[in-house]
Amino acid sequence: MSDSIDNKKIVDRFAGEKREHSYIEDLDSVSTADKERMRLAGIDTTTRERSATYLQKDHSLVHCNVTQEGLEVMDIKTALETHGWLNEYVWRLVKPDKDEFTKQADEVPHLGYFIRALPGVKSLSPVQACLYLATDSISQNVHNIIIAEEGSNLHIITGCSTAPGVASGLHIGVSEFYVKKGATVSFTMIHNWSEGVVVRPRSSIRVEENGRFINNYIVLNPVESIQMYPSTHLVGDNAVTSLNSILVAPKGSHLDIGGRAVLSGKNTRAEIIARAITTGGTIYSRGQIVGEVPGVKAHLECKGLILEGGGSIIAIPELEGRAEDLELSHEAAVGRINQSEINYLMARGLTEDEAVGVIVRGFLHVDIEGLPPELKEEISRNIQKSQKEYL
Amino acid sequence: MLHIEDLKVQIEGRVVLDGVNLDVPEGKTHVLFGPNGSGKTSLLMTIMGFEEYKVLRGKIYFRGEDITGLPIHERAKLGIGMSFQRPPSVDGLKLGELIHLIGCEEDKVEEIASEIKFEHFLNRDVNVGFSGGEIKRSELLQLMAQQPDLLLFDEPESGVDLESIVLIGKTISDLLKERDGGGRRYCLKKEREKRKRSGLIITHTGHILDYVDADEGHVIYNGRIACEANPREILREISANGYEECLRCLTQ
Numbered sequence: 047m048s049d050s051i052d053n054k055k056i057v058d059r060f061a062g063e064k065r066e067h068s069y070i071e072d073l074d075s076v077s078t079a080d081k082e083r084m085r086l087a088g089i090d091t092t093t094r095e096r097s098a099t100y101l102q103k104d105h106s107l108v109h110c111n112v113t114q115e116g117l118e119v120m121d122i123k124t125a126l127e128t129h130g131w132l133n134e135y136v137w138r139l140v141k142p143d144k145d146e147f148t149k150q151a152d153e154v155p156h157l158g159y160f161i162r163a164l165p166g167v168k169s170l171s172p173v174q175a176c177l178y179l180a181t182d183s184i185s186q187n188v189h190n191i192i193i194a195e196e197g198s199n200l201h202i203i204t205g206c207s208t209a210p211g212v213a214s215g216l217h218i219g220v221s222e223f224y225v226k227k228g229a230t231v232s233f234t235m236i237h238n239w240s241e242g243v244v245v246r247p248r249s250s251i252r253v254e255e256n257g258r259f260i261n262n263y264i265v266l267n268p269v270e271s272i273q274m275y276p277s278t279h280l281v282g283d284n285a286v287t288s289l290n291s292i293l294v295a296p297k298g299s300h301l302d303i304g305g306r307a308v309l310s311g312k313n314t315r316a317e318i319i320a321r322a323i324t325t326g327g328t329i330y331s332r333g334q335i336v337g338e339v340p341g342v343k344a345h346l347e348c349k350g351l352i353l354e355g356g357g358s359i360i361a362i363p364e365l366e367g368r369a370e371d372l373e374l375s376h377e378a379a380v381g382r383i384n385q386s387e388i389n390y391l392m393a394r395g396l397t398e399d400e401a402v403g404v405i406v407r408g409f410l411h412v413d414i415e416g417l418p419p420e421l422k423e424e425i426s427r428n429i430q431k432s433q434k435e436y437l
Numbered sequence: 438m439l440h441i442e443d444l445k446v447q448i449e450g451r452v453v454l455d456g457v458n459l460d461v462p463e464g465k466t467h468v469l470f471g472p473n474g475s476g477k478t479s480l481l482m483t484i485m486g487f488e489e490y491k492v493l494r495g496k497i498y499f500r501g502e503d504i505t506g507l508p509i510h511e512r513a514k515l516g517i518g519m520s521f522q523r524p525p526s527v528d529g530l531k532l533g534e535l536i537h538l539i540g541c542e543e544d545k546v547e548e549i550a551s552e553i554k555f556e557h558f559l560n561r562d563v564n565v566g567f568s569g570g571e572i573k574r575s576e577l578l579q580l581m582a583q584q585p586d587l588l589l590f591d592e593p594e595s596g597v598d599l600e601s602i603v604l605i606g607k608t609i610s611d612l613l614k615e616r617d618g619g620g621r622r623y624c625l626k627k628e629r630e631k632r633k634r635s636g637l638i639i640t641h642t643g644h645i646l647d648y649v650d651a652d653e654g655h656v657i658y659n660g661r662i663a664c665e666a667n668p669r670e671i672l673r674e675i676s677a678n679g680y681e682e683c684l685r686c687l688t689q
């Protein structure tokens with residue numbers, strides 16, 4: 047298969063010299079430049095509004111701290127040593143032989159985080175995890191496990207970023223999520239890479255009875271390529287998922303972002319929403335909904351905006367109904383900004399650029415469920431910033 | 438304030454105005470009548486500068502300056518503002534945010550919105566799902582933030598219920614009042630010197646005449662201005678004899 051040859055080539059490209067990083071007790075001592083890169087990925091180094099923080103630099107765990115009882119956050123290696131039972135959760139939802147990248151994550155692992163909420167525990171503020179690429183042209187292969195025990199409520203922000211001056215690298219992230227009975231996980235992932243970084247997350251989520259999984263994915267800044275297709279399995283009755291992505295592809299970025307929801311529990315619900323903007327890059331926005339039992343409901347929506355710069359957006363919605371009496375729908379639209387909206391705002395005194403800016407910001411402003419207000423503001427700020435730079 | 442000379446306008450390859458001459462002096466409010474499709478909206482859109490309304494001939498002057506070729510936002514900056522008959526909606530942009538962007542101080546947005554009983558709509562996306570009457574209020578609120586000197590109203594009272602029409606009428610009359618610095622109380626922009634305002638209002642029913650001192654009326658017919666007279670007289674004439682009479686006027 048040519049795919050696997052290409053994938054092998056990608057893996058081989060990032061064989062740069064690896065470095066160890068020492069543990070950072072006080073995150074305040076992180077350089078201002080690094081802090082800013084992390085901030086753009088939603089990571090707050092003051093940790094004031096966070097119930098736990100996990101920070102991994104290249105292959106080293108450099109900071110890990112939990113302030114709320116009932117939450118467990120550690121690197122996966124330590125977690126496997128701590129909990130004998132954890133083996134039951136590793137490589138269960140994602141298979142190591144799935145592709146070259148999962149294989150790499152299996153054979154050459156570089157930690158990753160373990161986040162768990164004990165039964166009934168509700169995270170009072172988000173748990174944050176940052177995967178940071180600090181060395182040029184290396185590969186970072188992480189394996190993450192997230193477990194929300196019965197009735198718990200886990201709020202996670204993960205920010206992935208490169209350090210200033212790191213132009214290229216490979217990030218492979220295998221993530222397995224277990225949302226148990228009546229639990230809720232809201233997972234917001236913000237990517238803030240640089241032009242030469244290749245990103246291959248491989249995620250799978252299992253949601254039990256009455257569980258809820260909310261996934262928000264945001265990428266606004268340039269990257270070489272990202273390809274991912276998280277798969278959410280609603281196996282328990284009344285399980286619900288909502289997968290949102292906000293994608294901006296400047297010139298040179300290649301984004302292939304999808305999401306799959308498999309509805310096999312009774313009365314399950316899914317919603318997949320994507321907002322995509324290209325200013326010169328390529329975006330594949332995929333979505334697949336599989337309804338396996340009667341009575342389930344799901345909706346898929348992709349809206350794409352092509353701004354100046356000659357980029358392209360390919361929206362590929364897929365609906366697969368395998369039972370009677372289910373309701374699956376999709377809605378996709380790709381185009382440019384409506385000139386009459388620009389004119390309307392200009393008639394109120396805004397310049398053309400201002401009008402375009404306001405409309406673009408509005409377009410990206412899907413009301414995302416489960417986002418804490420300060421993160422909403424942060425995203426708003428990020429959008430405005432990337433707008434200034436790239437739009 | 439507004440002076441139009443021999444204007445010929447085409448949209449989508451079709452001539453909609455041909456030979457329009459119009460003068461709205463400073464401090465005066467004029468009213469435009471005319472049957473459906475006669476070119477009233479087209480005239481206002483052309484004054485505002487919408488490019489799809491292509492000027493084939495003639496000139497538009499605002500305060501003596503030829504603005505025929507100016508882009509929309511520069512006309513707005515000069516002091517021209519319009520309430521649209523059918524404005525587009527803008528997804529994701531909150532009305533309150535727009536009011537602020539137009540020039541109203543952030544902490545005053547709610548206050549001016551409440552003047553037109555529209556404060557509960559500030560958190561809604563601009564015009565998205567607004568009813569006909571709500572659109573009118575949204576438009577007026579935007580003009581209240583903008584405070585233009587030449588105000589163009591395209592059927593501001595059509596589709597408005599009898600109770601709300603009082604509010605709409607008063608707001609329009611207030612917008613048309615002579616202003617000194619205090620008139621721009623909510624706006625961030627530089628205070629302007631005392632200025633007289635002018636208005637051009639499109640109406641079918643004439644209800645707005647009960648609230649606004651209109652100085653003159655015009656009838657547009659077949660893309661031309663057929664007459665100039667007292668607006669109430671025109672209204673009476675149209676009610677009695679329809680627009681057919683205008684044709685006679687035109688061909689006289």
Ligand SMILES: Nc1ncnc2c1ncn2[C@@H]1O[C@H](COP(=O)(O)OP(=O)(O)OP(=O)(O)O)[C@@H](O)[C@H]1O
Nearest residue numbers: 448449451453471472473474475476477478479480
């Ligand atoms: N985008 C367009 N494409 C084609 N024709 C148009 C367009 N816009 C306006 N027209 C035509 O131009 C003519 C004048 O339209 P206009 O909107 O100015 O009429 P109006 O006098 O405002 O009518 P009403 O009282 O119904 O609002 C109409 O015949 C209309 O169909």
Ligand SMILES: [Mg+2]
Nearest residue numbers: 477478479522
């Ligand atoms: Mg009209």
